[in-house]
Amino acid sequence: MAKARLSLVLSDFAIFFANELNRGLVPVTVNRCLNKARFRADTSPYYRSLLYLFADNKLEDADLPLAALRGGSQLSLCADPCYLHPDRDQLLLFYRDLDLTLEEAKAFGLRIQPLFDDFKASLSIQEADSWLLECEQLPALQLTAKEGLNGRAVSDHLPRGKDAPDWVRLWNEIQMLLFDCPENQAREAAGKVPINSVWFWGKGHEPVWRSWPHVSGEAPLLQKLAAESGSVHQHGISEFSQVRARQALHVINFNPDDDWDRQWEVLAQNWLIPAMRALRQWRLHELKLIIPEWGDYTLTPFSSWRFWR
Numbered sequence: 001m002a003k004a005r006l007s008l009v010l011s012d013f014a015i016f017f018a019n020e021l022n023r024g025l026v027p028v029t030v031n032r033c034l035n036k037a038r039f040r041a042d043t044s045p046y047y048r049s050l051l052y053l054f055a056d057n058k059l060e061d062a063d064l065p066l067a068a069l070r071g072g073s074q075l076s077l078c079a080d081p082c083y084l085h086p087d088r089d090q091l092l093l094f095y096r097d098l099d100l101t102l103e104e105a106k107a108f109g110l111r112i113q114p115l116f117d118d119f120k121a122s123l124s125i126q127e128a129d130s131w132l133l134e135c136e137q138l139p140a141l142q143l144t145a146k147e148g149l150n151g152r153a154v155s156d157h158l159p160r161g162k163d164a165p166d167w168v169r170l171w172n173e174i175q176m177l178l179f180d181c182p183e184n185q186a187r188e189a190a191g192k193v194p195i196n197s198v199w200f201w202g203k204g205h206e207p208v209w210r211s212w213p214h215v216s217g218e219a220p221l222l223q224k225l226a227a228e229s230g231s232v233h234q235h236g237i238s239e240f241s242q243v244r245a246r247q248a249l250h251v252i253n254f255n256p257d258d259d260w261d262r263q264w265e266v267l268a269q270n271w272l273i274p275a276m277r278a279l280r281q282w283r284l285h286e287l288k289l290i291i292p293e294w295g296d297y298t299l300t301p302f303s304s305w306r307f308w309r
Contacts, residue, residue: 003285004246006275007053010267011046011219012254014293025260029268033276036306037289037297045147046292050221053249053290054229055207062144062157067202069224072132078202079123079133080146081108083193084175090153095146095199099192100128107183108195112174119170131198139163143201148293159200167200174198214243217251239270240278279304 016022026034044052047066051059067076082095105128113123120136141164144157159167175197178184184194209229215222216237226233237243237250252271254263278284279301289297 002246004278004283005248005286005288006240006243006284007249007288007290008271008275009050009053009217009219009249009251009290009292010254011251011292012256013252013291015254015256017291017294025264027261027264027268030264030272033272033299034289034297036303037299038303039295039297041295043148043293043295045145047145047147047221049290049292050219050225050251051207054210054212054225054231056210057207059204059207061204062142063201063204064145064147065202065204065206066145066221067132068206069221069228070126070130070132070202071224072134072202075135075138076202077133077135077138077143077200078146079131079198079200081105081129081131081195082146082197082199083195084154084197085193087153090155092151093146093149093154093157093199094151094193095129096150098129098195100195102128104128104183104187104195105131108178111181111183112177112198115170115173115177119166133200138203139167141167141200141203143203145201145204146199149199171197171200212245212247212249214245214248214250216243216249217253219251219253222251240274275299276304 016026042049047064048059051064067078068074070078080095081098081100082093083098085092085094102125105125109123109125109131116123116133122134124132124134126132140162142160149157158164178194178196184196187194211229212226212231215226215231215233216235223233225231232245243250252267275284275287276299279287279299282301285301287299291297
């Protein structure tokens with residue numbers, strides 16, 4: 001019989017660990033658990049961390065297969081809205097916290113669609129920050145996933161390959177069209193950053209998928225990954241006692257707009273404390289806490305008894 005293992009992915013919790021000032025906000029109960037664990041640093045961003053858990057082979061490409069996972073075809077690219085900020089002699093990419101509404105996104109999409117017509121491509125707005133470009137023929141490009149690039153210079157991550165000159169030219173034309181357009185004038189008047197570009201990505205090769213007997217959580221793309229891998233996705237799972245499978249994956253999203261203390265309390269009371277109890281009773285053989293952009297904490301029955309930590 002397979003040993004019982006639980007992997008908890010704590011999405012966006014890295015803000016409490018990567019920033020030394022925020023570490024004091026981590027509750028004592030949680031720190032007691034983490035101090036007993038074996039830590040492995042890993043700065044992989046969220047989507048890459050999540051895909052690692054479902055992939056039987058390594059994801060070594062700079063890009064990720066997100067276009068297909070969003071529901072696109074094999075001829076799709078992600079073309080997500082972003083803000084390019086000029087900083088001295090470089091452009092910095094920002095795609096988080098854009099405060100972009102779906103109505104604004106659709107207006108931007110209509111404005112730039114004529115530029116895609118020459119490339120025989122059609123833009124669709126799935127969500128405010130999730131845009132999909134359906135191409136008649138997939139361009140010969142090597143792209144870089146946007147995850148992990150927030151606030152970083154774009155010069156080393158622009159499209160490469162045979163069709164790169166045409167697509168970089170398109171990218172520049174989009175910036176010129178969006179510069180000072182009515183939608184961005186309205187955004188800047190409202191104190192928001194302009195949407196002055198898109199980021200092409202999502203063309204990465206799909207891995208060989210790994211199946212999980214139990215997958216839960218309401219994270220974006222989680223249900224799609226479960227379907228692709230043949231995993232069993234369960235809705236309504238909110239605590240450790242509801243997990244029945246011996247190999248389980250659960251994703252918990254941190255919401256900065258909700259009560260921080262309350263979210264930590266839910267994590268501790270519903271998951272960490274009962275999982276630690278299960279470790280000590282040998283009902284659980286491994287608990288792994290995966291914090292994208294920070295690292296992994298692994299606990300075993302032996303480490304759970306480290307009373308000196």
